[in-house]
Amino acid sequence: MNCEVCQLKELELEHFEISEVLRCILHTILFHRALGLVRPKDIDLELFEITYVQCGDVELEKKIDEKIGQFIDRVEKHPSKKNQICLSFYEMKNKQATWFSNKVERLYWEQWFINLNVVQHSKAHSGKSHHSKFVVDPGESALDERSHRRAALEASLHEVLFQIIKFVNRKKDHIPPIPNLEGVSFPYEITVSSSSDSAFGMDMFKRMLQTGHPTMLS
Template sequence: MNCEACHLKELEVEHFEIREVLRCILHTVVFHRALGLVRPKDIDSELFEITYVQCGDAELEKKIDEKIDQFIGWVEKHPNKKSQICLSFYEVVKAKQAAWFGNKIERSYWEQWYINLNVVNSKAHSNKSNHTKVVVVPGERALEERSMRRAALEQALRDVLFQIINFVNEKKDHIPPVPNVEGVTFPYEITIPSSSDSSFGMDMFKRMLQTGHPTMLS
């Protein structure tokens, strides 16, 4: 099956912004792959002047938050590294019968979203500036620079949301028939870097982490 991939624009975030940014992006993508049995819920971002839509399913929200928690834990162990999260949608297919295992169940991926984050340490940046022969930035100027950085991130996040919307509007032929399963959205999985990953790249997708039963939203 043809698997479409969307590589979202990289976002530079601070540690405390990770959760809100990922919630906004992941829920936006999942909502656009909802199966229709949803109660859309508008969510006003806690950090940005942005409103996004959730599917209104408590179990889905829980699973997304669990993956975000895992990712934040990885970031804390691997500071100052660029990182990538992959949200994949797939079909469950039966492969050819194996000689001793019977029918093997496989996943046929038809769409993958790559979320790219560059997590920066604001304390590290401030420490670097303290070691230079530059006059200490006054409080008002520091607040102004922080406000400008937040505005830039907000605009970049808006760009990512528009990128998502443009992709789902332009790429439709690869979407499979609606599966005959109970669930809010198409079967999906969220992949984060594993603790054994020492570098940033495609290797992380060979060791996909799965939580619970990704074929169903139970």
């Protein structure tokens, strides 16, 4: 089975921007791969001039927020590493029965890698620190720097959203038949890792063996 893989453009951002950025990207992907049983809900970002659409499903929102929490925990434990989230879609297939069991396996048909580089600012340069949305009299140069960086991140996030839309419009042949399952989405999982983790690489290698070598798209 063919598994399409999309590596999204890496985003450089700060700790307080993680939640909004990840929520925007994950919900956008899931909305575009929804099964049609959705009540679209427009969401305006607080930090950027961007509006995206959610599926309007409480359980999906809860799962996404839970995974974002795991991602933030990992960033705090490994601040020097670049971190990523992988959103995978799969279908369940009955594996050939053995003497002992009738196994069901996951066949992955699409994977999205969200790559984030969370910048850590030195406490020595507290005048230019952006850990908080509110900076008390940071000075003109710090304000200019912050404004420039925020504009650059907003432009990059726009690029990522267009990358998602371009991918979902071009890549459709690999999508499996709609499953007889309740819910707004195909079966999916969200995994969190540092991009350099060997365990994560081995996990990907095992999935390739199960699903066939993925087609890489950027």
